[in-house]
Amino acid sequence: MSSEQILSNARVVTAEREFLGTLLLRDGLIAAVDEGASRLPQVQDLGGDYLLPGxxxxxxxxxxxxxxxxxxxxxxxxxxxxxxxxxxxxxxxxxxxxxxxxxxxxxxxxxxxxxxxxxxxxxxxxxxxxxxxxxxxxxxxxxxxxxxxxxxxxxxxxxxxxxxxxxxxxxxxxxxxxxxxxxxxxxxxxxxxxxxxxxxxxxxxxxxxxxxxxxxxxxxxxxxxxxxxxxxxxxxxxxxxxxxxxxxxxxxxxxxxxxxxxxxxxxxxxxxxxxxxxxxxxxxxxxxxxxxxxxxxxxxxxxxxxxxxxxxxxxxxxxxxxxxxxxxxxxxxxxxxxxxxxxxxxRGEIRVGLRADLVQARAHGEQPVIQQVWRQARRVF
Known part of the structure; x- marks a missing residue:
């Protein structure tokens, strides 16, 4: 059975740029990367925090x-x-x-x-x-x-x-x-x-x-x-x-x-x-x-x-x-x-088809504070 989750309202940092966006995770991989916040009821709202590759x-x-x-x-x-x-x-x-x-x-x-x-x-x-x-x-x-x-x-x-x-x-x-x-x-x-x-x-x-x-x-x-x-x-x-x-x-x-x-x-x-x-x-x-x-x-x-x-x-x-x-x-x-x-x-970047190894981080001045960590779409922290 396919397993999906949506992470939205995040400052997504890819290898090339950063933007407010949404990720669809499916079966441990990144299935989609889109700009903008999703309005779907099942999304996990990251509150504008950074979303980084693991x-x-x-x-x-x-x-x-x-x-x-x-x-x-x-x-x-x-x-x-x-x-x-x-x-x-x-x-x-x-x-x-x-x-x-x-x-x-x-x-x-x-x-x-x-x-x-x-x-x-x-x-x-x-x-x-x-x-x-x-x-x-x-x-x-x-x-x-x-x-x-x-x-x-x-x-x-x-x-x-x-x-x-x-x-x-x-x-x-x-x-x-x-x-x-x-x-x-x-x-x-x-x-x-x-x-x-x-x-x-x-x-x-x-x-x-x-x-x-x-x-x-x-x-x-x-x-x-x-x-x-x-x-x-x-x-x-x-x-x-x-x-x-x-x-x-x-x-x-x-x-x-x-x-x-x-x-x-x-x-x-x-x-x-x-x-x-x-x-x-x-x-x-x-x-x-x-x-x-x-x-x-x-x-x-x-x-x-x-x-x-x-x-x-x-x-x-x-x-x-x-x-x-x-x-x-x-x-x-x-x-x-x-x-x-x-x-x-x-692995190593946020891109469709790669492992969903991800980090949610919140900036406090020059100190990033980690909120959540996912390995292959499974939350591990």
Whole structure:
């Protein structure tokens, strides 16, 4: 039996424009998009609020915070996934790529031990229909870890794996071109003494020289053979970008300089930056600000990274800044662009025939407040 509902009196934001309009939803899809408000008695009146496409999040490690809510505390994985999922959907995210770190460089970390439980819990919750957002897996491969390639090969055939990124967080290059920033960041993050920090630093440099290039090539080639989108990470120079483009990567995650972002954009890689960078007004690592890339027209995708609620907020702010991004273009950075970069052409915008993944939001100054969220026409928030 066909299932229909009508959402009307909404400020509809498509990929090209915004207008007062009405949507007809049928069997989980958008069946019609019309201008003007409907007078039919069965409509759901959205009261002039914005109606946006469901957000698509490509890179978030939010789940890890729920797996380990405090140092030394391991939370039950099924509960952690559902709590994470609730936070994700409340942020308007209807498709989320949960980023799982392969090759934890933290000498005291538990990421690697938690990895099997995280994957099992995500898959079980998805299979049981318990999650409200649709979850996919993003494998973040830390190339300077000796076992990154082996672990990648163990996990890549999981049916939920849909995105892979390759990264090298060793000091003296990319995100941490300034070694003093590396020391400051990791001493604070991992609570290392000065002597422990120096040993850690030298180990990462040595591992990078021994493993990174070989493992990057092997992982990227395997992804291409499987049709999985690949992202570079923290490209800083033209040489980095040319290498990434030569590997056929689809996404440039968090380029650290304008030079790298501009070159990525010109060579066809979609430039992804952190939404918290926009909300906070800059990078916590001292690298290029996302707003600066927007001013130069080379920002394609936003990711909430570590703070889900930043995603829609950042897009809203982007549309009000000194750049060429109007609201449709800004919303595309958190919906259409990430969906296409990940190879998904069935979602990410309000258009007839696509999935009815939708967000109702009300503007309070520069802060959008989410009222309702639908995934495939079913209300999930």
């Amino acid at each position: 957000l698509v999040e490509l890179h978030t490690d939010n789940l890890e915070k729920h797996m380990s809510p405090r140092p030394g505390v391991d939370w039950p994985s099924a509960s952690a996934v559902l709590t994470h999922d609730a936070q994700i959907v409340a942020a308007g995210i209807t498709t989320v790529f949960d980023a799982l770190s392969i090759g934890d460089i933290n000498p005291r970390g538990r990421r690697m031990q938690q990895l099997p439980a995280m994957i099992e819990a995500i898959a079980a919750s998805e299979a049981a229909g318990q999650t409200r957002a649709e979850h996919r897996l993003h494998l973040r491969c830390e190339l300077c870890h000796p076992d990154a390639l082996t672990i990648y090969r163990d996990l890549v055939e999981h049916p939920l794996v849909a995105l892979v990124s390759v990264m090298d967080h060793s000091p003296g290059q990319r995100q941490f071109a300034k070694v003093e920033k590396y020391r400051e960041y990791y001493m604070g993050k991992y609570h290392l003494s000065p002597a422990e920090m120096e040993d850690f630093l030298q180990e990462q440099i040595a591992n990078s020289r021994q493993y990174s290039d070989r493992q990057r090539r092997a992982i990227v080639e395997d992804c291409h053979s499987r049709g999985i989108s690949v992202a570079s990470h923290d490209d800083a120079t033209l040489a980095h970008v040319q290498e990434s483009a030569g590997f056929g990567m689809a996404i440039a995650e968090f380029p650290t300089t304008l030079e790298a972002a501009r070159a990525s954009h010109e060579l066809g890689l979609k430039v992804l930056m952190g939404a918290p960078n926009v909300v906070r007004g800059g990078s916590h690592s001292g690298n290029i600000a996302a707003a600066e890339l927007a001013r130069h027209g080379v920002l394609d995708i936003l990711s909430s990274d570590y703070y889900p609620a930043s995603l829609l907020h950042a897009a809203w702010l982007l549309a009000g800044q000194d750049n060429d991004y109007d609201l449709p273009a800004a919303i595309a950075t958190v919906s259409r662009a990430p969906a296409r970069a990940a190879g998904m052409d069935d």
